[in-house]
Amino acid sequence: GEDVEQSLFLSVREGDSSVINCTYTDSSSTYLYWYKQEPGAGLQLLTYIFSNMDMKQDQRLTVLLNKKDKHLSLRIADTQTGDSAIYFCAENLTDKLIFGTGTRLQVFP
Amino acid sequence: DAGVIQSPRHEVTEMGQEVTLRCKPISGHNSLFWYRQTMMRGLELLIYFNNNVPIDDSGMPEDRFSAKMPNASFSTLKIQPSEPRDSAVYFCASSSSRKETQYFGPGTRLLVL
Numbered sequence: 001g002e003d004v005e006q007s008l009f010l011s012v013r014e015g016d017s018s019v020i021n022c023t024y025t026d027s028s029s030t031y032l033y034w035y036k037q038e039p040g041a042g043l044q045l046l047t048y049i050f051s052n053m054d055m056k057q058d059q060r061l062t063v064l065l066n067k068k069d070k071h072l073s074l075r076i077a078d079t080q081t082g083d084s085a086i087y088f089c090a091e092n093l094t095d096k097l098i099f100g101t102g103t104r105l106q107v108f109p
Numbered sequence: 110d111a112g113v114i115q116s117p118r119h120e121v122t123e124m125g126q127e128v129t130l131r132c133k134p135i136s137g138h139n140s141l142f143w144y145r146q147t148m149m150r151g152l153e154l155l156i157y158f159n160n161n162v163p164i165d166d167s168g169m170p171e172d173r174f175s176a177k178m179p180n181a182s183f184s185t186l187k188i189q190p191s192e193p194r195d196s197a198v199y200f201c202a203s204s205s206s207r208k209e210t211q212y213f214g215p216g217t218r219l220l221v222l
Contacts, residue, residue, distance in 0.1 A: 033210070042113075042200055042213040043152075088152065096142075096165070097211060099152045 004091055004100035011106045018076040020103045022089035025070065029091040032065060034074045037086045037102070046074075046087075081107050111135075113214035115201050121220045127189040130217045133182055134203030142211060143176055143186050144200040152200075158184065159206075191221045 005023045012018045024032065030051050035043040049056045049063045049072075056063045062075040072089055086102040114133040122128055134141045142157040156166040158178045166176070173192070178184040188195055198218050202211040 031210070035213075040218075042215045043202075045210060045212065048210060096154060096157060101151050 004089060004098050006087075006089060006100040006103045008101065009104050009106070011108065012079050014079060014081060014107055014109050016079055018074075018079045018083065018105055018107075020074045020076075020087050020089075020105065022072040022074075022100050023070055024072060024089070024091040024098075024100075026091060026093055026098075027067065027070060029093060031092040032063075032072050033088075033090040033092070033097070034061075034063065034072075035088040035090065035099075037088065039085075043088060076105075079105075079107050081109070083107055113201055113203050113212055115199075115214035115217050117217060118215065119218045119220075121222065122191055123222050124192055125190045126221075127187065128191045128195075128219060128221075130186040130199050130201075130219070132184045132186070132201030132214060134184070134201070135212055136182070138203035138205050138212075139181070140204045140206055140209075140211075141178060141184050142202040142204075143184070144202065144213075145197045146200060146216070147197045155186070188219075191219075193221045195219065196221050 031048050033048040034046040036046045037043050054065050060077045064073045084107045086104050088099050088102045090097040090099045116131045140159050143155040146152045155168045156176045161178045176186045198216045200216045202213045204211045
């Protein structure tokens with residue numbers, strides 16, 4: 001089936017690292033994405049990784065891809081209160097994106 | 110670029126009324142997607158178009174929902190008649206092709222009383 005799974009909640013202290021995990025189902029996905037949704041807003045593309053890569057770093061964001069286990073993670077270094085949002089991973093199938101349920105990240109001082 | 114534009118941003122209506130949501134994709138994008146987001150069901154793909162042609166409408170809940178894309182720069186999602194369970198945030202997204210990155214609009218928050 002087309003299921004992308006994420007844990008629902010993550011709470012971290014400001015300044016710590018956050019790691020958001022995702023498992024996907026289709027090994028033929030060409031791209032895997034991370035989107036961020038702030039309250040009352042649409043989904044904003046954060047970063048993506050091509051399936052032939054195992055890591056991508058973009059400033060405070062690090063994406064790790066384990067194709068064997070179909071596991072994707074997003075690490076946010078030095079997490080700030082402005083990072084509080086819902087984070088969605090998504091896999092790109094033949095002609096559409098399949099989104100996970102989203103992980104609500106709460107950052108406390 | 111202005112990004113994906115949706116209107117209205119908020120809509121409050123009464124059960125039984127017709128609701129029309131509008132979307133203007135990013136210029137040059139050939140694919141357009143309509144999503145619905147609720148607390149209970151998360152983010153659901155309703156329908157998507159490629160080159161103005163509907164490709165997959167299997168996510169459309171029922172006959173009360175219809176979507177059109179008369180040209181490359183405009184799409185509508187219509188609900189007639191609306192019901193309270195249609196209350197949700199409706200997003201439009203566009204991409205340069207079906208397989209490429211999707212860019213989302215700000216959404217229309219619909220409340221059906």
